[in-house]
Amino acid sequence: MKLTKFLLTLSLFSSSLVYAKPPEPELGKRWVINNAYSDEFNGKTLDKRKWLDHHRTWKGRPPAMFDPSTVSVKNGNMQIANKMMEKPNKKYTISGGAVQSIGQTAYHGFYESRFKASRLNMSTTFWLSNRNVPFEGKNHLGQDCERDGWSMELDIVEAVGGVIDKAFGANFRQGMQYNTHVWYSGCEKGSRSRFSKGANVAEGDGTQAFNNKLPDGEEVWQNYNTYAAWWKNENQVDFYLNDGFAGRIQVDTTLLEKPYSRPMSMQLLTETYDWGRPLPTPEQLADDAINTSYYDWVRSYYYVDVDKDAKQQLERVGKADDIFVESATIKNTRLVLNSLEFSYLYESDENVNALIELSKNNQSIFSKKVKLKAGYGHVADQIKLSKAMDFDKTQLTVHLLHTETEKLASSEPVKIKVNVK
Template sequence: MKKISVLIALCFGLFGHSQEESKSYGPPKPPMGKRWVMNPDFSDEFNGTELDTTKWLDHHPTWIGRPPGLFLASQVSVADGYLQLKGEHMGKDTIVHAYGKDQTFNIAGAAVVSKKKTMFGYYECRVKAAATTMSTTFWLSTVGSFQGPNECDSYGLELDIHESIGREGDFDGSYFASGMHSNAHFWYNDCEGKRHDYRAPQVRFEDERLTSENFNVYGAWWKDESEASFYYNHRLPKHQRFYDKIKKKPFDQPMYMRLVSETYPFPWIELPGKEELADPSKNVVYYDWVRAYELVDVAGNYPNGNLEKELQRYAESVIFDEAVLELPKSKALGIPLSYKANENRLLVMELWDGGNKKLMEKSMEVLPGYGHLTFDLHPKTALKKGGTYRITAKLRPLGQGVKKVLDTNTLMLYLR
């Protein structure tokens, strides 16, 4: 078990997960010539006793919450290895004057917001929803507005990686209690001052389980200004093209990360009742971790390269793109492969003939992260057209004379 809290003493095994399970998640294969590295400004394991205020705010700086749910810093805590957002009834109505009018609140919600903005990359979290109709969310959005293509217009952006509730009920949005739901909003203010919510088609993963039954991993690869791909647990990804009728490349601004538990309006979602909000086994959202990755050149230095080593993030490995590779006979052989490394490692490539004779060996140092590269071999021995060869890749620790092998893989090579 990674973590045990007082609550799970009553339900052993519900919250725990192995280190190997954690390593099985992460970004998809990077493009050729790139590698994923962790971005520490938006990554947190929540293993301390309080919120890391160098990274996060315990409130939403521009939004107090959707009535009747008011964001309160008192509802944010870090304990037992989790970021915890608690929903509670406030006991009495509270009037808050905001946005030019008085609003009534009587439910306490919570919001955690990144201090920095981020742009393209892979973002994921492992979270267990509260078993109420309070939301469990993981999203990115801009603050303020940006000049539109007509100079008199403006726009803002929101990428909802996941949003859900934790229980079903007799309301329109009951489906929101299971699976994964992802939306991309292009908030557009036209030249007449009218505001529009232009959305890309929703990405949705179905699941029979409620989001509050156990932890799930929700991820998104914000690829560029035009598209994103979404990931739910170990399923194949689903893809989304952003709304581009106003701007051809709409998602062109950096955004803040949000982890929020709020109320939704009836009849879409009913408000949580006092009884469920008073039940500590139901009223807390548990974020196990949040992790962010960015793409860099596979051989490029990265100033924050220690997080992979600190977390032992990867089951270190070397992976060929395919089991059998067919190449034209040439003096140079380009072998595509990927690797995962928690620190600087030595990648060794061996070329063998059909008679199990080693023809050559070449090595290179690779940097921490998840990389995708072409390893060039230049055999001194003339290879035969139509011949079949074997290539063995080994990932080793650095150090002269170190023979330990962290992982090995084999590829069959055919020369046409």
């Protein structure tokens, strides 16, 4: 928990932030960390409660095979150091890496990761997927048999730092390439279809990109960037690049009406692509200055009512990670008869007490304490007055408390404007 007082200037619009967090919650809602799919990577090894150092069902796309020896945790990063295989394995000659979540229950919520890609013609990726399961009943294609099945894939970002010899190569080097896929194994033996939408022109339809380019020609290997997706419901996913809205996908409904209706697992991995040529050379793969993908952190959030607990699938151990900048921001005030109605945003890594204070001429004239649950919330509250009063030179302030009296953070005081209903 950050103990430095942090003031945010009152605004009716979202502030420009220098740290990552989910979009501003709606009134009465709150974002809270989902521990099973979040990691700051500040230890010395992968957290075995959360992660595998390989992929359960996939070796990798030739010529790169997932190799646990490429994965490490050090210097506050999960690192995947791509390399040439010492002993080629048939069609595999390159070692990439895969970190996959133990959990397979990631569902509607916000998912973000901050990373820096390698400078190879290998991807640095962040995505969700699930396994193929039997399709129940008749689908939109009119097929209904015992053989058919389906799965989902949400590619939050696929970044390639190398120079691909395709016209679209710069897209993977200079911005955020995202996709949604619905996979279908049909009734005919061996048939497999993919229904895709997204910014990724190599594996999707190349549509629905909004603001998915890095500024000033910056490339994905040069700096850390934050890539995020708000999986809102069965049909919609919003994407964010460095806290800016990057695009929206209405998931393809060719197969079924509500395709994004099953939980998934999380993947952080590096791979080669059939369309990503030329392949990295042995010299490039041996160059530690360009061969490594650096994941600073991955964070996932539930979206819940502001006063409700989120049922964690994996409880944290010890204190909360330092995610939120403890703060409060008053959004609006309204005087209705003898009640002062107001709303405010707050952030806190831990459950915290808040002091609501009315002051006039720098003297406190009313205060009350409320309990706030950990997270990033948007609260509606009111102060009921025993009688009408003159609000001239009266201010409202929300304080987050570290102790009973010590203030952890305070909103900017807001002058009360009379607006009688």
